[in-house]
Amino acid sequence: MSDRKPIIAMRSVTKRFGGVTALQDVDLDAYPGEVLAIVGDNGAGKSTLIKILTGVYQPTQGSIQMDGKTLAMSSHSDAIALGIDAVYQTLALADHLDPAANMFLGSELTKRILGLPFLDNKKMRSEAERVLLDRLGVRLKSMDAPAESLSGGQRQAVAIARAVYHADLRVLVMDEPTAALGPQETARTLKLIQVLREEGLAIILISHSLDDVFAVSDRIQVMRRGRSAGVVKTAESTKQEVLGLIVGAAEAA
């Protein structure tokens, strides 16, 4: 792993909101085919860091490099165009639309009839079914039912399918994906994360659950008071050590 080049390299990123320093000199490396977990207490700067990576915020200082090239993103859509997308905790689904419509929300497939673009519902439906099954191994009971009738895990799958449908997606940020799920669905979501890792995506997982983090991640970056408190390899670490870093009881080597 050490000989591979990071796909994303954030270098001494600082973000200030007025007088408040939310992030101070934070580095972050993400490798393809690897799950990087970001943990930390509330207000430790996890969300701010991720919002900078996904183009929602712009850093006050510091740089973001992708494949060694410095990025200049001014919005979230810039990040999507570069292959960086996020699945939010709220999932951003429209409850009254069916899974296919949700998956393609904002980037619908169309076909031209008499020169006018019409939504191609049939194609979106078959594509949605294909992506859910082939890439995520999920089969929904009904593709016609509105999203509000799906279970939490299925909703999550639809939201992830929306992100991975873009063929050039390379970095996927997942914000608290298991926060609202039961044990079975959590297990299924963690499996999904592993499937995506096998496909060579760089996954950045934000989570409060150390169990989940230790179950799927390769490395763990601990944030504390707007700084990076340390990065550990999951296989060589323990929950005690990570917990110590989160609360500030131990300093990383």
Added chain:
Amino acid sequence: MTDTAPRGLQERLEPYLAIIGPLAMIAMIMLFMALVEPARYFRASNLNIILLEAALYMPMAMAMTFVITQRGIDLSIGSVAALTGIIMAFAIKEYGFPAWVAVPLALAIGGFFGLINGLVITKFRVPDLIGTLAMDLVYRGFALVLAKGLVLARFPDLITEIGRGRIPGFLPVPVLIGLAAFVIGAILLRRSWFGRYSIAIGSNPESAEMTGIAIDRYKVYAYVLMGAMAGLAGVMLTGKLNAIQATSAPYFNLHVIAAVVVGGTSLFGGRAYMLGSLAGVLLLSMMINALVTLRIEFFWQSVASGVVIILSVAFYTWLQKKDRDGARGLMSSLTTPDNMKVMKLGGALVALLALLSALGFALSTGSVPSG
């Protein structure tokens, strides 16, 4: 088995409830009228009147379906219809515009008023309820300023043809226009970005924003469509009566909103039923015609429309409620501590009313002629 069968039936019926509701009410009206006044109600000429009345509201109900699906509301359409009708009338009668120019002009003006509504709501951030209510005053005011008390009458054939013409052996022209509007509306809803995003915006505005949908732009589109359809209604109204005045179309707003809501489109957004809106328009026209046929005073129409809105919104809200188990016993829900307090307040108010009435009658000095 016996437990699952009705549940399965209800689940299968759920998507069609929007259309079953108004159809059931239409059937009830027809049944009632068949018992009470069959000869006059089911006469061909009366059915024609019902259809002509309904046709006037069809294009507006189509557009209002989009507006309400986006969690919006437009309370200015009556005034927009009156004002566009008057502007068109002036263009034809004062300035000699040919009718085939004046009609699309009316639609364009209506669309422009809709654009103003949309900009007031999305740019000035005035809540839609207040924004369109205020614009209703503005448009009505302009109509009064322009037309004074005049009734503009006698229009070219094209206009009357749009308002009350009839293709021999077939449907009246306005009905065809109304149905065409609904066909276009249904296609827009299912197969266009505008329809898809209208549902998404109404369903969850935050999600829609996060997926990159230009919420404000699609809201403006809906209000422009609404305005243009109100303009069309202005043309149809002018043609139907062969006359227009500034105080025309006073009850358009609530009538159209009632039709859409009765049809199952949710005021809370995200749930759109084009076919339901059509059924709602027909239902309201049949109901009002029934009141007329029964020789009930015109002013009761307003009472009936209001009651229908309240009942249908309450009914659909009740349908949406997932957990109905706790609400079984009416008496048990009335005796919760909160409801007891409300009941006491209600009881006190009724007692006060009774007391004041009794006092008034007791000290009455006989009727005083006014003036």
